[in-house]
Amino acid sequence: MSSMFPRRVLTVFLVSLVLAALPSITWASHSWGGYHWARTSNPFTLKLGHNVSSAWDAYLGDASTDWSVSPELDTTVVAGGAGNVRRCRPTGGRVEVCSATYGNTGWLGVAGIWISGGHIVQGYVKVNDTYFNTADYDTPGWRHLVMCQEVGHALGLDHQDTTFDNANLGTCMDYTSSPYGPPSNEHPNQHDYDQLSLIYQHLDGTTTVGQTVSRAAGQREDRSPVGTAQWGKLIRSTNGGRTEVFELDLGGGNKTLTFVIWANAGE
């Protein structure tokens, strides 16, 4: 009987510890596949290349300010290096942010990242003026929401929610039909900062921030995140998409085959 008492005390103590830890565990749960920028110290500064029209200036600036509230990182807007905004060529070690009329693609914004060894090495954000030039979307609410969300993806965050018509969560990482809410989905919320803290609480032995991406066989700096357009047609995929073969027809019976082994998320 006397031995039961310490066990009970221990149980209560452990349960208390779990309950105390719960808020941080349950709040933050929207890491995008464990993708993150490698860096050797915090806070780190990520450059956002400015390749957007003047209509986006304020929103890119606001997104940069919003995400810099995170204790782990700062973002800063720098001159763009993407070249043709339709293509939005990425630059190693940073995120190029582009705006253009990309057509009726069905998306307002898209963020693409390149991964090496589980680390983000470069990324792009595209916002689609085909829609933002219309009265429905040419509003501060929609522009804030989409710019904030796409930059958030480039930091390693996924959506908190992808249902359009439920109540807003008060974060730009939440799909909505009404950016203003209430609550407003135009900016990050504490959950996002908590998730960033979890993602970046560890340090890496190297850094991918601000680093030029080294070229390897079959790789080009201007490739798309699915490595496809310049490599031609995808002709084979194995291991659940981990290994792929692309075929580029050069004409005259000549073809280039590109073999790709995709890095695992979270490595």
Next chain:
Amino acid sequence: MHRRRIALVGFVVLAVGSAACGGLSASNRPQHATDYASVLDHLRAAGLSAEPGEEVEQPFLAVTGRMIQVRGGDVQVFSYSDPAAAAAQAARISADGATVGTANIHWIGPPHFYRHGVILVVYVGDDAQVLRALESALGPQFAGR
């Protein structure tokens, strides 16, 4: 002798039944769309006013597609070199359609992805008639909301 006859009859009935089933399913099975034109045909056969649209390039898909304009929205049709290539592309699309490989997409509405053979179709919207017609043409969606 009696037992052997029963066994033989049983075999014949089974064989005929099997052939009949095969024949019925073959003749009644809805033909799925196999290319852009047949997707267009299926939509029209469903009573929808569908018109050929422009080309569409998605930064996260390997090939250029072409749109079909229907009921105020766009159905995007992408044709791959062979079914394996289409399947490989489809394998990179998340169940909710929000990510394709390492691209994260803010869709303008709920996305729906279908695949049959070499065809991969994207429809962003929630028009019930369009969704029914696409399911009839291509089978149930494999990703989306």
